[in-house]
Amino acid sequence: MDMARKVMHALQYDSYGGGASGLKVMEMKHAEVPVPSAKKDEVLLKLEAASLNPYDCKIQKGVARPFLPRSFPYIPALDIAGEVVAVGPGVEDFKTGDKVVAVLGASSGGGLAEFAVAKKSLSVARPPEVSAAEAAGLPIAGLTAYEALTKCAGVQLDGSGIQKNILITAASGGVGHYAVQLAKLGNTYVTATCGARNLEFVRDLGADEVLDYKTPEGAALKSPSGKKYDAVIHCAPGSPGIPWSTFEPNLSENGKVIHISPSPSIMITSAVKKLTFSKKQLIPLLLTPKGEDLKCLVNLVKEGKLKTVIDSKHPLSKAEDAWAKVIDGHATGKIIVEP
Numbered sequence: 001m002d003m004a005r006k007v008m009h010a011l012q013y014d015s016y017g018g019g020a021s022g023l024k025v026m027e028m029k030h031a032e033v034p035v036p037s038a039k040k041d042e043v044l045l046k047l048e049a050a051s052l053n054p055y056d057c058k059i060q061k062g063v064a065r066p067f068l069p070r071s072f073p074y075i076p077a078l079d080i081a082g083e084v085v086a087v088g089p090g091v092e093d094f095k096t097g098d099k100v101v102a103v104l105g106a107s108s109g110g111g112l113a114e115f116a117v118a119k120k121s122l123s124v125a126r127p128p129e130v131s132a133a134e135a136a137g138l139p140i141a142g143l144t145a146y147e148a149l150t151k152c153a154g155v156q157l158d159g160s161g162i163q164k165n166i167l168i169t170a171a172s173g174g175v176g177h178y179a180v181q182l183a184k185l186g187n188t189y190v191t192a193t194c195g196a197r198n199l200e201f202v203r204d205l206g207a208d209e210v211l212d213y214k215t216p217e218g219a220a221l222k223s224p225s226g227k228k229y230d231a232v233i234h235c236a237p238g239s240p241g242i243p244w245s246t247f248e249p250n251l252s253e254n255g256k257v258i259h260i261s262p263s264p265s266i267m268i269t270s271a272v273k274k275l276t277f278s279k280k281q282l283i284p285l286l287l288t289p290k291g292e293d294l295k296c297l298v299n300l301v302k303e304g305k306l307k308t309v310i311d312s313k314h315p316l317s318k319a320e321d322a323w324a325k326v327i328d329g330h331a332t333g334k335i336i337v338e339p
């Protein structure tokens, strides 16, 4: 940061991108912008790492237009780890010099920058055992996996409860790789899908059986050992995606599909299942990040029970490369940007 002028380097865009041909990386611009200031209940962080999620790129594409972004120019990325350099009024739990991991609000964004302002309620202390990059991978992907498994699928991470058969699609991706590890902390039998190059990787994460999604058995989501799934954590991106008719025959009597990329048609199918009292349910999940859940994930990493697998690291000066990689959709684990 140029202390005299209080400006910082950031990567931003000033219009919705994309169209049918996808996003244009060149629409992102490097700029010198004012360092934000911490207001009530906020902390100002000097960034150590940020991670990108497909959601960041979808915001640029205009999926939540006109609500997100709230204004242009917009600095994307919401998952960050950094050092506290200032605290706003009302912040008692953090002080200058503390290392934290935080999730930023999508309306304001701010992660692809040297400094960012986070809410104290969505900031969690980062212990030295957890690196900044590992911590930065956690918020959106880790919290989504956590919420899907614990709150929607009823898996208890202390291993108690009756055994559940769980299918995790796109187990090699950001959400999926956390989901496999978290599921195996519970009393579960995990079937997972991924591409051929990642079969071994997903087995090493703890999956009991792994299917290549490009084979007929993988596309049919059929458990090699004949399991019927009590819950599917459906992380595979893509539209229109896997239809209900593919899930249905693989579900146990009260099986649920937890769909983390819900489209309007998914919402309709979900409502129809509810209205017709179907035992098999389709549950759309939109993450509501909670500080206490993030704390739990950080603790699991500290205890060595969960790890962030890093697909690649990119300097902020080349964050467009990271952005292009997210759009490409073939990450193994998390894509990290470092200032």
Ligand SMILES: NC(=O)c1ccc[n+]([C@@H]2O[C@H](COP(=O)([O-])OP(=O)(O)OC[C@H]3O[C@@H](n4cnc5c(N)ncnc54)[C@H](OP(=O)(O)O)[C@@H]3O)[C@@H](O)[C@H]2O)c1
Residues within 6 Å of the ligand: 053, 054, 055, 140, 141, 144, 169, 170, 171, 172, 173, 174, 175, 176, 193, 194, 195, 196, 197, 198, 213, 235, 236, 237, 238, 259, 260, 261, 262, 285, 286, 287, 326, 329, 330, 331, 332, 333
């Ligand atoms: N609802 C929410 O609040 C929420 C939160 C987080 C994420 N999401 C959404 O969830 C989706 C996944 O997010 P992510 O961060 O995990 O994405 P990601 O890291 O970009 O996922 C990429 C991975 O998915 C694999 N993959 C793609 N299609 C697949 C398929 N049909 N079957 C099996 N594996 C497949 C790819 O494997 P290959 O390279 O081998 O193809 C790659 O390893 C995105 O659509 C994202 O927007 C929603």
